[in-house]
Amino acid sequence: MTxxxxxxxxxxxxxxLRNEIISGELPPGTLVKDAELAARLGVSITPVREAIAQLSVEGLIDIAPNRTRHVTKVTQKNALELIDVMSVLACAGFEWGVENLTSTHIDLMRQRQKEFVEGLRAGNTLAAGAAGADFSTIVILASGNRELQSMVDLVVARTLRILAMGAESELWTTWIRGHDAILELLDCGDRRGAVERYRQIYVEYRAQVESHLFDVG
Structure with a gap:
């Protein structure tokens, strides 16, 4: 993947910073300090502050009233709320875009699925997550509704973060099996079936997060 x-x-x-938060290198609750980040990344304070503002919009960094910043903590409640929002947005985009898919689109989806699986096998959850997200993005963009994709982009990083938290669980398997099934349905020309299978991924994913991901702690 490029x-x-x-x-x-x-x-x-x-x-x-987004990658460090998603991967857990910057754990939930970590205090975010401009000067320390600027020194570590070799940049001035300005781009760090602008980046923190952007990541705050994405929900990855919390800015308190006293202006202290921390990596956002993930609770079961906000994880499930996020999944519900992501499901509404992504499933709408998938439904709107699926009828516009060409053979080129489907070939790209198959390539992203391959990269998704290969990334997981290599233990690279960041690359795997990006490829998995691209699988859906290809369909959403085929809808022609770029405003919807912009909204999805705002929550996709937090969704990938939840998946990374469950790197050793069945969360990833749910998406792999779902994507494989969708590709088979698209190859057979069953686009309505592909939409329903995509919706089912979110149903299974939500149930797993609710039942297993927050068992410890």
Whole structure:
């Protein structure tokens, strides 16, 4: 999978910090300090502050009234709420876009699915998560509704973070099996069936998060 080089220092800092939060390198509750981050990343304070503001919008960093910043903590309640929101947005985009898919789109989805599986086998959850997200993005963008994709983008990082928390669980398997089934249905021309199978992924995913992911702690 190829990744675009961020066009600005702020974008580079956003990507770096987002990846560190999703992977758990910056654990929930970690105090975020501008100067320390700027020194570690070799940039000035300005792009760090701009990046923190962006990640706050994405829900990955909490900014308290006294202006202290912490990596957002994940609870079962907000995880389930996030899944419900993501389900509404992504399933709508998938339904709107599926009828516009061409053979080229489906080939790209198959490639992203391959990268998804390979990333997991290599233990690279960041690459796997990005490829898995792209699988859905291809369909959502086929709908032609870029406003919807922008809304999905705001919550996708938090969704990937939940998946990373369950790296050793069956959460990933739910998506792999679901994607494989969707590709088979699309190959057979059953686009309505593909939409229903996509919805089912979220039903199974939510149930697993509710039942297992927060058992410890």
């Amino acid at each position: 990744y675009a080089v961020p066009p600005t220092r702020t974008a580079a800092v956003v990507r770096q």
